[in-house]
Amino acid sequence: MxxxxxxxxxxxxxxxxxLPENVVVSRLDALASWCRKNSLWPMPFATACCxxxxxxxxxxxxxxxxxxxxxxxxxxxxxxxxxxxxxxVMKMLPVLQRIWQQMHEPKxxxxxxxxxxxxxxxxxxxxVQGIDRFIPVDMYxxxxxxxxxxxxxxxxxxxxxxxxxxxxxxxxxxxxGRQLRKRALVEIASPLSIDAAxxxxxxxxLAAAADAAAGRT
Amino acid sequence: xxxxxxxxxxxxxxxxxxxxxxxxxxxxxxxxIVVPEERSLETLGWLKGRGFDLLVDxxxxxxxxxxxxxxxxxxxxxxxxxxxxxxxxxxxFVDDPRPTVRSVVPLWEAANWLExxxxxxxxxxxxxxxxxxxxxMPEEFTAHPLRxxxxxxxxxxxxxxxVITRDHS
Numbered sequence: 001m002x003x004x005x006x007x008x009x010x011x012x013x014x015x016x017x018x019l020p021e022n023v024v025v026s027r028l029d030a031l032a033s034w035c036r037k038n039s040l041w042p043m044p045f046a047t048a049c050c051x052x053x054x055x056x057x058x059x060x061x062x063x064x065x066x067x068x069x070x071x072x073x074x075x076x077x078x079x080x081x082x083x084x085x086x087x088x089v090m091k092m093l094p095v096l097q098r099i100w101q102q103m104h105e106p107k108x109x110x111x112x113x114x115x116x117x118x119x120x121x122x123x124x125x126x127x128v129q130g131i132d133r134f135i136p137v138d139m140y141x142x143x144x145x146x147x148x149x150x151x152x153x154x155x156x157x158x159x160x161x162x163x164x165x166x167x168x169x170x171x172x173x174x175x176x177g178r179q180l181r182k183r184a185l186v187e188i189a190s191p192l193s194i195d196a197a198x199x200x201x202x203x204x205x206l207a208a209a210a211d212a213a214a215g216r217t
Numbered sequence: 218x219x220x221x222x223x224x225x226x227x228x229x230x231x232x233x234x235x236x237x238x239x240x241x242x243x244x245x246x247x248x249x250i251v252v253p254e255e256r257s258l259e260t261l262g263w264l265k266g267r268g269f270d271l272l273v274d275x276x277x278x279x280x281x282x283x284x285x286x287x288x289x290x291x292x293x294x295x296x297x298x299x300x301x302x303x304x305x306x307x308x309x310f311v312d313d314p315r316p317t318v319r320s321v322v323p324l325w326e327a328a329n330w331l332e333x334x335x336x337x338x339x340x341x342x343x344x345x346x347x348x349x350x351x352x353x354m355p356e357e358f359t360a361h362p363l364r365x366x367x368x369x370x371x372x373x374x375x376x377x378x379x380v381i382t383r384d385h386s
Contacts (some may be wrong), residue, residue: 090375091355097381125362125371126354133376136383178384206373 033166036080036106037159040069043079043103045096048086050113050145057148067155076102081158085145087115088128100135105173106166110154111137114144222302228267236260249306257309258319261294265324269296269305272321275331277339281365290316290341311341320346338363 019025046054057064064070073079076099088096100109111131114120117140119129131137138161139154165172225248232250233239236259240251252260273295280286288310296305311318320343321328332343333352340361343349351358358374360367 090378091353093378097378100381101385124369125367125375128375128378133380134378135381209368209373 028168029166030163032168033163036166037162038068040067040081040108040155040158041071041073041079042069042081042083043076043099044072044074044083044085045099046083046085047088047092048113048115048145050085050116053145053148054083054085054112054151057151062148062152064152064155067152067159069155076100077104079103080107082107082109083112083151084109084116084131085112087120087122088131089126090128091126093128093131093134096131097135105170106162108138108158108162109136110139110141110151110158112141112151112154113146114142117142120144220302222298222304225303225305228264228303228305231267232260232263235263247304247306249308251308251310254309254311254318257292257307258321258324261296261307261321262324264296264305264307268298268300268303271297271299272325272327272331273297273304275321275328275335277335277341277363279339279363279365288312290339292318292335292341294321315342316340317342317344319344320349322346337361340364 044051044054056062058070058072069081076082080103082100082103084096100107109131111117115122115127116131117137119127123129128134132140139158141150141154143150229239229241229248229250236256242249274293275295276293278291278293280289280291289312290310292309292311294307294309296307297303309318316339318341320332322332322343323345329346329348330352332341332346333348333350335341336343336346336349337351337353338361350356354362360372360374362371
């Protein structure tokens with residue numbers, strides 16, 4: 001063992017750390033997370049006016065490149081951050097789920113704006129009332145549409161989250177149960193052929209509608 | 218000075234001569250006529266021959282719970298003449314249980330998607346349409362959402378999807 005490294009290790013365990021110049025001690029997990037958080041590749045799922053703000057965020061004035069997330073790709077295979085910007089209608093939701101499943105781990109999702117997060121003012125039969133009912137979401141951006149600064153803040157917060165959570169070997173993805181479930185869901189079934197009795201959200205909606213109808217009569 | 222197209226009284230008179238009396242009304246200079254369903258294709262074809270060569274729109278109104286309405290659905294054909302700028306609105310009323318009207322695709326190709334949309338949203342059958350599929354809603358959808366008896370927030374279709382969790386993806 002080189003003498004410098006031996007001295008460093010002794011100093012580390014005794015609390016008196018003396019490192020040579022230009023040497024940083026860290027965990028490999030933290031290093032991997034640091035790399036990931038500073039090179040996010042966004043997948044723009046832009047369906048409405050939020051998409052315009054998303055473009056403005058990537059453009060020169062707000063310059064998302066300062067945070068390492070300027071490389072927008074339209075192939076989910078090349079991306080690790082899905083930004084859902086705008087309302088998602090029920091005809092579009094299976095597409096959204098398919099694209100989310102096509103992205104490789106590790107991956108994250110930002111729900112940008114009121115419509116993607118809650119349906120916004122579009123409380124109608126066709127509009128999904130929040131994408132987080134059907135795919136996992138890491139960050140919500142309020143606003144209608146949000147300013148680019150708000151999206152940048154969400155990316156900064158997401159970077160903090162990535163720094164806290166990641167591992168270099170991806171062992172959080174490698175549990176047997178997870179692999180099993182992943183194989184089970186090879187194909188997403190067509191939406192209306194799913195058994196409604198097993199959908200808790202739908203059951204709650206139907207019960208609420210029945211209560212409202214009973215209250216009126 | 219806005220351009221004012223010539224009045225269409227002569228066409229209405231010829232129409233009455235050919236098909237019998239026609240119910241018509243004028244609102245702010247725009248003429249509307251009502252055509253019985255069984256003669257709609259014939260009448261629209263005749264109007265096309267008299268210069269109304271452009272089909273601007275085909276749409277529908279649901280008169281459920283509308284005061285003094287005699288029929289449930291009222292189809293709207295907006296016609297225009299590209300030569301004289303004259304315009305004419307043709308109404309055709311149809312009723313449940315199977316609202317049906319003849320397709321005008323043989324007259325105007327443009328009616329193809331317009332009639333598909335009306336079928337999708339209101340459930341009006343267009344007899345003779347070459348390809349009467351839904352235009353806007355997903356194929357699995359069963360309702361016709363612009364009918365007045367369809368609830369605004371749907372019947373749960375918008376939430377009838379599998380939930381993908383972190384473990385699934």
